[in-house]
Amino acid sequence: MARKPADQSVNREEIIAAAADVLRYNGYDATTMKDIAAKVNLTAASLYHHFKSKDFLLLAVLEVGLDHAIAQIEPIVAAADKPAAQKLAEMITLHIVSVTDNTAVGAAMVFEIRALMNAKLPPRNGGQFGQEDYDEFIKRRDSFFARRAYFENLFKRTVQEGIVNGEFRPVDASIVTKTMLGAQNWVGVWFRPNGRLSGADIAHMMVDTFLHSLRVPQGLNMA
Amino acid sequence: MARKPADQSVNREEIIAAAADVLRYNGYDATTMKDIAAKVNLTAASLYHHFKSKDFLLLAVLEVGLDHAIAQIEPIVAAADKPAAQKLAEMITLHIVSVTDNTAVGAAMVFEIRALMNAKLPPRNGGQFGQEDYDEFIKRRDSFFARRAYFENLFKRTVQEGIVNGEFRPVDASIVTKTMLGAQNWVGVWFRPNGRLSGADIAHMMVDTFLHSLRVPQGLNMA
């Protein structure tokens, strides 16, 4: 007994996408390997050809989501000759849209960090899950957290840039960043695809909210 | 042979507090009845004398947390003769401090809503868990969600009040509310008790951020 019915062979990316979907809605613990497998027409056992364990699969999902998010934001931060306000507007927009449209990003941002932290390896008893696997996991997990901090830092730097520029009021850039990201990530919690507003609509309003808060009132400069 | 050594018998409140603690850090699925019981020096079986099921216990925690949050906020909203800006400042402050200081509130706000939504009762019908229990659960759960919407609405109404007043710019009160609450709830995700800033400090900055965003610039009125 083996083989798939007939359709194409499934690859890593498809599994990650499927897992991100399920994970986002059910959470790590409530998601079973069977749930994920079903989404790609496989059995749970088959997933183990592609990922060493459920933890590694979670890790892969989060990595993909975070990479996507960073890839979107990074070039904007790097742009020269662009006001911080405009950068921030674009960053917020791209991030919110990522959260609403890309399940992996949503998962990476919102819910499953705790599961990753709590992951109690080494997971397997007597199997082929050895010390190297454990080490790899820890390494990648730490790397994920570092990159996550880096992601947050992209926002913080832009806020600081604006303050130095004189575009923004002098605020605690760290807390303001957490405030913005909190609001943005939280979108992943309440957003409903078929609701009144699209991701772009929401982004537009949040940009307005935060830029209004940060910008130095232009009129007052004259006074 | 049984019963507890000598120290006081455990009551509902203690269990709820213990559960809130564990729940907040580990999440619903990762928390076992044994974990919770251990916190109050009981066995898992004993918890069933106080709560009909794990789901009911979760519900109780969330109800307590939400009640607490509402109790704090409600009187502020009700106050007459107080500018919306001031009301909002007080509301934000109280809520953030609740999230950072009260585990039940933290749990109710941040993480465990999904678990409540996914709760699939009753696990089995062979036992003493009957239709009435099921009905009660559904009723209380729905009531919880309604109250949660009510809680959110308290913020939204205040924003609207400010807009009508002329204190605040005309914004989409709904999205602004979600933005604020997202940022506030997210504090529960990243806050560390012994960090650089206290809950009050954080609250102070967030109040500044959001009021700056909402307020109609006074100076410009003159221009």
Add this chain to the structure above:
Amino acid sequence: MARKPADQSVNREEIIAAAADVLRYNGYDATTMKDIAAKVNLTAASLYHHFKSKDFLLLAVLEVGLDHAIAQIEPIVAAADKPAAQKLAEMITLHIVSVTDNTAVGAAMVFEIRALMNAKLPPRNGGQFGQEDYDEFIKRRDSFFARRAYFENLFKRTVQEGIVNGEFRPVDASIVTKTMLGAQNWVGVWFRPNGRLSGADIAHMMVDTFLHSLRVPQGLNMA
């Protein structure tokens, strides 16, 4: 759903006895928790109330078997005023009979040592199987091996005693001991309860074989 039909509650000793039985015939890997549970009218899950894991259960079986074996042999070795030959005769007899009659002893002597050595802890992923459990296991396992060496040493000392006495020929006591124990333990491999010979019969012949080999021929002393 719970409780046992009606009959008595099962205790550790019964489970160990049942496990020893199954283990001895099927070997560790081929024995499932379900097999063992079935022998005592329990489900596999119930075994976990009594033993932390399959490995711990194996350990318990081996400890009981070895303790039994040592308890039988030790007093004989300690006896003063008894010729080494007689001691050895009694020791061999008791040990062989233990092997044939007591499944735990049989298991401890013959087959499951390798399983114990290969036990790949920590076994459980995310469960309540923590570092302490791991440490306890390692400690008890090492202790088991030490006691096993001690058991072997009881035979070796007796052989040496006989050599010093002049009762026995000067031989390599270590290898002779291993020879004897190998032969004796091997009985557990081929012995069939309803065969031609009882454990006592076999013991009698082995005693004859080894004493003949060890004893200094009395007649020759005269020559």
Add this chain to the structure above:
Amino acid sequence: MARKPADQSVNREEIIAAAADVLRYNGYDATTMKDIAAKVNLTAASLYHHFKSKDFLLLAVLEVGLDHAIAQIEPIVAAADKPAAQKLAEMITLHIVSVTDNTAVGAAMVFEIRALMNAKLPPRNGGQFGQEDYDEFIKRRDSFFARRAYFENLFKRTVQEGIVNGEFRPVDASIVTKTMLGAQNWVGVWFRPNGRLSGADIAHMMVDTFLHSLRVPQGLNMA
């Protein structure tokens, strides 16, 4: 895309040797097809081009081991004009050295018989594993056990020969044989390649032990 890099194609013998190695140290159940395959740089799937199943592979290992053992012993037994004592000495020596030096013999003698007895073929009938395969397995397995009995009998016959000769005391040849073989096989359990004694050393001592036990004391004949 597949096939092995460039080095020679793997053949049955190599696989059997590799399997014997792994089997001897880990036991049948704890050995996976992947383990064996890895030893010869193949994948588990590839093993099925050489052996119909894991059971057949085990059988092959045991057959090879037993054949080797018999091939060594048989000519000695057949020799005319050689005292039984000398025959036995040579037989014991060759067998012990086989056990210590040849993993297949070690496996065949010591550990894996039980696995062979418990083999429950065929696992599933949906595949290409048909009735013929089943019959072949049973036939070869029975043949193996018969040859194993024959092997034991070679020793027993020599003992009997010595008794008839007058070289040996009248003993229960069957039990004495089992005693000797038990001791010899047990060497496979405790022998460590880099220990104090070589296989030949051990053999020397065991020969001494058993011949001393069996031989009619020469000096006493005179008395």
Add this chain to the structure above:
DNA sequence: TATGAATGAGGGTTCATTCAT
């Protein structure tokens, strides 16, 4: 021949829950 992908059948283990005491 060789292999990657897939799977059915378990196996060990956890856990919410029940019930007799």
Add this chain to the structure above:
DNA sequence: TATGAATGAACCCTCATTCAT
């Protein structure tokens, strides 16, 4: 009230085996 013992259901994971390539 409290608990120890018990269990059904489910979960993660492994493994021998198959088959298309």
